[in-house]
Amino acid sequence: xxxxxxxxxxxxxxxxxxxxxxxxxxxxxxxxxxxxxxxxxxxxxxxxxxxxxxxxxxxxxxxxxxxxxxxxxxxxxxxxxxxxxxxxxxxxxxxxxxxxxxxxxxxxxxxxxxxxxxxxxxxxxxxxxxxxxxxxxxxxxxxxxxxxxxxxxxxxxxxxxxxxxxxxxxxxxxxxxxxxxxxxxxxxxxxxxxxxxxxxxxxxxxxxxxxxxxxxxxxxxxxxxxxxxxxxxxxxxxxxxxxxxxxxxxxxxxxxxxxxxxxxxxxxxxxxxxxxxxxxxxxxxxxxxxxxxxxxxxxxxxxxxxxxxxxxxxxxxxxxxxxxxxx
Amino acid sequence: xxxxxxxxxxxxxxxxxxxxxxxxxxxxxxxxxxxxxxxxxxxxxxxxxxxxxxxxxxxxxxxxxxxxxxxxxxxxxxxxxxxxxxxxxxxxxxxxxxxxxxxxxxxxxxxxxxxxxxxxxxxxxxxxxxxxxxxxxxxxxxxxxxxxxxxxxxxxxxxxxxxxxxxxxxxxxxxxxxxxxxxxxxxxxxxxxxxxxxxxxxxxxxxxxxxxxxxxxxxxxxxxxxxxxxxxxxxxxxxxxxxxxxxxxxxxx
Amino acid sequence: xxxxxxxxxxxxxxxxxxxxxxxxxxxxxxxxxxxxxxxxxxxxxxxxxxxxxxxxxxxxxxxxxxxxxxxxxxxxxxxxxxxxxxxxxxxxxxxxxxxxxxxxxxxxxxxxxxxxxxxxxxxxxxxxxxxxxxxxxxxxxxxxxxxxxxxxxxxxxxxxxxxxxxxxxxxxxxxxxxxxxxxxxxxxxxxxxxxxxxxxxxxxxxxxxxxxxxxxxxxxxxxxxxxxxxxxxxxxxxxxxxxxxxxxxxxxxxxxxxxxxxxxxxxxxxxxx
Numbered sequence: 044x045x046x047x048x049x050x051x052x053x054x055x056x057x058x059x060x061x062x063x064x065x066x067x068x069x070x071x072x073x074x075x076x077x078x079x080x081x082x083x084x085x086x087x088x089x090x091x092x093x094x095x096x097x098x099x100x101x102x103x104x105x106x107x108x109x110x111x112x113x114x115x116x117x118x119x120x121x122x123x124x125x126x127x128x129x130x131x132x133x134x135x136x137x138x139x140x141x142x143x144x145x146x147x148x149x150x151x152x153x154x155x156x157x158x159x160x161x162x163x164x165x166x167x168x169x170x171x172x173x174x175x176x177x178x179x180x181x182x183x184x185x186x187x188x189x190x191x192x193x194x195x196x197x198x199x200x201x202x203x204x205x206x207x208x209x210x211x212x213x214x215x216x217x218x219x220x221x222x223x224x225x226x227x228x229x230x231x232x233x234x235x236x237x238x239x240x241x242x243x244x245x246x247x248x249x250x251x252x253x254x255x256x257x258x259x260x261x262x263x264x265x266x267x268x269x270x271x272x273x274x275x276x277x278x279x280x281x282x283x284x285x286x287x288x289x290x291x292x293x294x295x296x297x298x299x300x301x302x303x304x305x306x307x308x309x310x311x312x313x314x315x316x317x318x319x320x321x322x323x324x325x326x327x328x329x330x331x332x333x334x335x336x337x338x339x340x341x342x343x344x345x346x347x348x349x350x351x352x353x354x355x356x357x358x359x360x361x362x363x364x365x366x367x368x369x370x
Numbered sequence: 371x372x373x374x375x376x377x378x379x380x381x382x383x384x385x386x387x388x389x390x391x392x393x394x395x396x397x398x399x400x401x402x403x404x405x406x407x408x409x410x411x412x413x414x415x416x417x418x419x420x421x422x423x424x425x426x427x428x429x430x431x432x433x434x435x436x437x438x439x440x441x442x443x444x445x446x447x448x449x450x451x452x453x454x455x456x457x458x459x460x461x462x463x464x465x466x467x468x469x470x471x472x473x474x475x476x477x478x479x480x481x482x483x484x485x486x487x488x489x490x491x492x493x494x495x496x497x498x499x500x501x502x503x504x505x506x507x508x509x510x511x512x513x514x515x516x517x518x519x520x521x522x523x524x525x526x527x528x529x530x531x532x533x534x535x536x537x538x539x540x541x542x543x544x545x546x547x548x549x550x551x552x553x554x555x556x557x558x559x560x561x562x563x564x565x566x567x568x569x570x571x572x573x574x575x576x577x578x579x580x581x582x583x584x585x586x587x588x589x590x591x592x593x594x595x596x597x598x599x600x601x602x603x604x605x606x607x608x609x610x611x612x613x614x615x616x617x618x619x620x621x622x623x
Numbered sequence: 624x625x626x627x628x629x630x631x632x633x634x635x636x637x638x639x640x641x642x643x644x645x646x647x648x649x650x651x652x653x654x655x656x657x658x659x660x661x662x663x664x665x666x667x668x669x670x671x672x673x674x675x676x677x678x679x680x681x682x683x684x685x686x687x688x689x690x691x692x693x694x695x696x697x698x699x700x701x702x703x704x705x706x707x708x709x710x711x712x713x714x715x716x717x718x719x720x721x722x723x724x725x726x727x728x729x730x731x732x733x734x735x736x737x738x739x740x741x742x743x744x745x746x747x748x749x750x751x752x753x754x755x756x757x758x759x760x761x762x763x764x765x766x767x768x769x770x771x772x773x774x775x776x777x778x779x780x781x782x783x784x785x786x787x788x789x790x791x792x793x794x795x796x797x798x799x800x801x802x803x804x805x806x807x808x809x810x811x812x813x814x815x816x817x818x819x820x821x822x823x824x825x826x827x828x829x830x831x832x833x834x835x836x837x838x839x840x841x842x843x844x845x846x847x848x849x850x851x852x853x854x855x856x857x858x859x860x861x862x863x864x865x866x867x868x869x870x871x872x873x874x875x876x877x878x879x880x881x882x883x884x885x886x887x888x889x890x891x892x893x894x895x896x
Contacts, residue, residue: 054500058374060399143754149742160453166498182745194453198433219428439737463737467730
């Protein structure tokens with residue numbers, strides 16, 4: 044049943060000195076949808092790709108505010124993320140309560156890293172199955188950290204985790220040197236391009252599946268005058284998230300910067316879908332499954348039902364190259 | 371390896387028929403995979419250094435350090451699983467803090483090493499835990515002078531004049547032996563910084579290993595007998611000399 | 624009686640007093656047989672401490688006496704204590720509570736310093752230390768077990784580039800002002816300090832501040848007046864300055880005094896009545 048005799052529990056070293064259970068936990072992170080983080084001299088931002096389990100379901104949120112000056116993006120087991128983010132909130136509150144000091148970002152990272160380390164050294168526990176990208180601002184400026192189930196946290200200029208994050212990483216590695224001096228709109232555009240790279244073929248960033256978190260001085264021109272003026276957090280430069288309708292302006296600006304139609308590909312797709320629907324009705328359901336998930340079964344934790352089910356149900360017809368779950 | 375598949379190597383609370391604890395030996399493998407850490411006891415202080423391997427070029431320069439402070443006058447460098455190192459670091463700070471609380475006196479390096487080794491050893495006794503996948507260099511200057519110890523995953527600890535842990539520790543140790551063998555009266559920290567930088571650059575294999583950053587701390591008069599980072603300008607100069615010495619060495623070969 | 628050392632009472636570590644996340648867990652079990660007792664009064668005490676902001680820093684003063692009741696028991700006690708490179712605390716009130724407090728704060732700062740080697744985050748600022756003290760004092764008084772002190776916190780905030788001066792006492796009362804004094808000094812020295820400060824800075828504090836020399840002179844004057852009028856003081860005191868350069872604590876010094884006038888006072892000098 045096991046791949047080898049050294050991977051059944053986390054208190055066993057393999058002869059090579061590896062902890063297989065920890066490495067498998069890192070795989071759980073890769074099952075989650077992508078999250079991307081970038082940092083400049085003045086700002087730190089997170090971008091995430093949300094997934095929904097079906098047309099009737101909302102998109103699973105991936106951004107969590109910890110404190111005014113700290114927020115996280117998650118990839119992997121959502122429930123583990125809630126335990127850890129709760130702990131982070133307590134740490135952050137405790138620091139404010141005791142010293143009146145926003146907790147230093149590196150310290151809060153070390154806090155959860157230590158917690159995760161314990162789960163790799165004692166029998167009867169499992170490593171956390173979630174990875175974080177954490178942005179924060181403290182006395183030493185803006186920061187971007189990665190937390191991983193192995194109990195480590197590293198500080199990055201830019202980073203990506205989750206499904207297909209390698210493509211984003213490639214983009215970030217070729218461009219990160221310009222991030223330090225980039226302004227907020229540029230930083231966001233870089234982030235969106237990297238996020239776009241994690242998408243499957245023929246899928247697009249939309250205001251349904253994209254969310255962005257920002258720490259740093261507000262930029263009303265980029266973030267939207269209305270958004271900023273109605274958000275206290277944005278006005279103070281604290282952690283703020285933009286999603287759904289609020290993000291439309293950012294997406295449009297990004298498409299403009301790429302020389303694409305500002306409205307994005309949705310309208311064309313919408314027309315195409317209508318046309319296909321008509322054909323399906325006219326054809327009296329020849330093929331049964333009009334379109335299925337792109338094939339890659341990736342789930343947010345246990346909630347992998349929809350896409351996995353679709354993939355397992357029937358092979359998608361070649362024509363149905365787009366995902367009905369993601370519009 | 372004869373241990374594999376016998377079933378005697380799955381738990382730290384099981385001996386093999388010939389009396390070995392394979393889990394502890396496997397923990398040592400985790401150490402051997404890590405970037406090297408060097409400790410050097412000098413006539414007028416101690417030096418700790420690590421070769422911090424960079425697994426991504428997106429990592430922030432100079433961040434993510436591997437050497438930790440335990441108390442004002444003691445530092446520790448770990449080689450092996452990074453998270454285990456941080457765990458032992460917290461424990462070390464607790465030990466040093468509780469010693470101060472109880473005795474109103476700074477802990478000596480000897481006692482600290484002794485307590486950490488006891489703690490490490492406890493993780494080799496029970497099936498419910500795994501050993502630490504780290505070797506730890508503990509260095510400091512206390513009322514008995516400069517001291518340096520290394521604690522292994524098994525929990526043994528020895529005092530050293532100079533030692534190394536991690537990948538390439540054999541080569542590093544040979545170099546350290548040559549260094550101290552040639553100097554009857556020991557070596558001073560100023561010169562020690564240059565030599566340690568040279569040895570780390572020597573041990574690092576540019577072709578095979580990932581890029582690295584050199585990290586170095588000391589306890590000496592210049593740092594006010596506190597455990598502190600070696601000043602940047604000294605470090606830059608030491609690395610420059612190290613590279614020059616290596617190139618010279620290559621030309622001779 | 625249980626003679627095992629593990630059963631002996633232990634003082635709470637300072638940070639444990641606010642552990643709001645483990646409300647059910649008590650750090651110390653009260654001894655079962657005896658009633659809980661708390662400090663009812665300070666024993667060995669220090670008298671007033673003074674503080675004043677000046678151009679580029681803040682200066683504190685405290686004499687070297689720790690009294691046992693009215694007995695001038697310990698005459699070489701330092702009541703100014705540096706915390707890191709940018710903060711000084713000065714204590715009046717119970718000296719054993721102050722000593723305990725020093726140990727706690729030192730250990731917190733030592734931990735901060737240790738961590739900052741790894742993550743480069745600066746240590747606690749004067750404001751953070753002051754907030755901590757205020758929380759601690761208030762938590763202790765709420766347990767009917769106060770730390771019997773009135774403290775001044777002086778410091779230099781490197782981030783804001785300005786001086787800091789705050790007061791906190793055994794009730795958890797806090798306030799800040801450009802000049803502060805505790806105990807008897809709050810009555811006797813405060814008017815003198817304010818007068819000197821406002822002479823230059825104006826009543827709104829917008830004018831120029833005193834120079835270091837002037838501040839030292841004002842503090843010396845106040846210490847002299849206090850020595851004349853406060854029976855728990857001695858003519859031997861230290862000053863501490865905190866600037867962007869760091870903390871300096873002076874050697875002990877004394878002021879010139881004139882006691883000729885007292886010869887005619889009853890109870891002083893060679894009188895037979």
